Amino acid sequence: MVEMTTWAHTLRAVELVAMLMRHPCPIASASPKARLFSTRSVILRPPPVSAMTTMMNTEDHHSSAPTHLDTIFRMKRTLRSRVKKELKAMDPTIRSLEDNAIQNIVLEAPWFKSRKRLCAYISCSALREVDTSKVLSEILQNSAKDGYSQMGKKLYVPRVEDKNCHMRMLNISSMDDLIANSMNILEPAPIDANGNEREDVMLANEPVDLFLLPGLAFDKCGRRLGRGGGYYDTFLARYQQLAEERKWKQPLLIALSYSPQIMDEGAIPVTPTDVPVDALVTPSGVLPISAAALERCC
Numbered sequence: 239m240v241e242m243t244t245w246a247h248t249l250r251a252v253e254l255v256a257m258l259m260r261h262p263c264p265i266a267s268a269s270p271k272a273r274l275f276s277t278r279s280v281i282l283r284p285p286p287v288s289a290m291t292t293m294m295n296t297e298d299h300h301s302s303a304p305t306h307l308d309t310i311f312r313m314k315r316t317l318r319s320r321v322k323k324e325l326k327a328m329d330p331t332i333r334s335l336e337d338n339a340i341q342n343i344v345l346e347a348p349w350f351k352s353r354k355r356l357c358a359y360i361s362c363s364a365l366r367e368v369d370t371s372k373v374l375s376e377i378l379q380n381s382a383k384d385g386y387s388q389m390g391k392k393l394y395v396p397r398v399e400d401k402n403c404h405m406r407m408l409n410i411s412s413m414d415d416l417i418a419n420s421m422n423i424l425e426p427a428p429i430d431a432n433g434n435e436r437e438d439v440m441l442a443n444e445p446v447d448l449f450l451l452p453g454l455a456f457d458k459c460g461r462r463l464g465r466g467g468g469y470y471d472t473f474l475a476r477y478q479q480l481a482e483e484r485k486w487k488q489p490l491l492i493a494l495s496y497s498p499q500i501m502d503e504g505a506i507p508v509t510p511t512d513v514p515v516d517a518l519v520t521p522s523g524v525l526p527i528s529a530a531a532l533e534r535c536c
């Protein structure tokens with residue numbers, strides 16, 4: 239209800255949404271450095287979530303924001319079903335070639351080899367996600383081989399806690415640590431085999447350097463379309479805030495994408511809470527997008 243928010247919030251959010259609608263990809267024609275700047279400044283400074291929620295539900299006739307947001311969510315749903323159909327129709331041989339190409343690119347990349355603390359998703363083939371099994375086993379071998387987790391890599395993977403966009407990233411040391419959840423995605427139990435609480439990345443004393451992200455579609459200016467749960471956007475916003483508070487370097491956000499998932503610049507509709515990615519790994523190579531990626535991925 240509109241009384242619950244202030245006009246300042248409402249106006250700021252309306253302006254943001256209107257700007258996003260007027261300039262579907264504000265960073266499309268800018269230089270790479272300017273691109274990051276505009277992506278971050280437009281997308282990463284959302285109005286308070288309470289204001290956004292209020293706007294989405296409001297019946298206020300003076301504000302056109304709900305219509306805009308509804309339009310964006312409808313556009314997202316349409317794009318999700320289109321991409322899901324394309325992924326289902328993908329030739330399994332090509333998919334498998336792309337899985338290998340993408341994972342080999344990751345495994346050979348200096349930005350992957352040098353990273354010690356990573357968050358990655360456990361791919362689900364039924365959801366037609368880019369396979370991460372080779373990358374994960376490399377990370378886990380690397381951490382086990384050294385005997386000391388401080389010297390090898392450390393891996394955190396998602397665990398959905400509730401349907402309210404709440405996901406944690408918990409440390410695992412073996413694929414045996416995983417069990418299928420109600421969505422049939424493998425995830426860690428909160429307690430390990432020795433009865434100890436798994437380390438939650440939000441409570442760890444050291445920063446994560448790299449996130450390998452899933453998604454349904456990505457565009458060439460770093461916009462990411464997820465499955466609509468808001469889990470990753472919520473988690474990434476919280477993690478970026480934590481990194482800022484602790485004066486840690488922000489982690490690189492890298493999404494893995496099959497060819498049909500790559501869209502032209504500006505093709506993905508976004509709301510102010512969508513967190514852009516720094517780079518894409520595609521079957522034909524890495525596409526660095528942000529200034530951080532251009533610095534660290536090339």
Ligand SMILES: Nc1nc2c(c(=O)[nH]1)N(C=O)[C@@H](CNc1ccc(C(=O)N[C@@H](CCC(=O)O)C(=O)O)cc1)CN2
Nearest residue numbers: 359360361362396398405421423452464465467469470
């Ligand atoms: N491998 C993997 N793990 C992940 C995610 C992910 O996208 N991939 N998540 C990222 O958030 C979280 C789980 N969120 C999920 C959200 C939706 C669906 C899902 O199956 N969606 C169906 C549609 C369901 C519906 O519309 O009712 C689908 O996409 O077909 C799965 C996981 C955490 N773990």
Ligand SMILES: Nc1ncnc2c1ncn2[C@@H]1O[C@H](COP(=O)(O)OP(=O)(O)OP(=O)(O)O)[C@@H](O)[C@H]1O
Nearest residue numbers: 287403463464465466467468469470471472475511
């Ligand atoms: N930082 C956030 N805080 C609170 N709610 C959020 C945040 N980010 C996204 N949401 C909410 O989550 C819901 C789904 O958002 P959206 O459609 O952008 O998800 P998605 O990007 O497809 O999913 P995901 O982030 O899990 O990959 C929306 O209602 C959105 O407002």
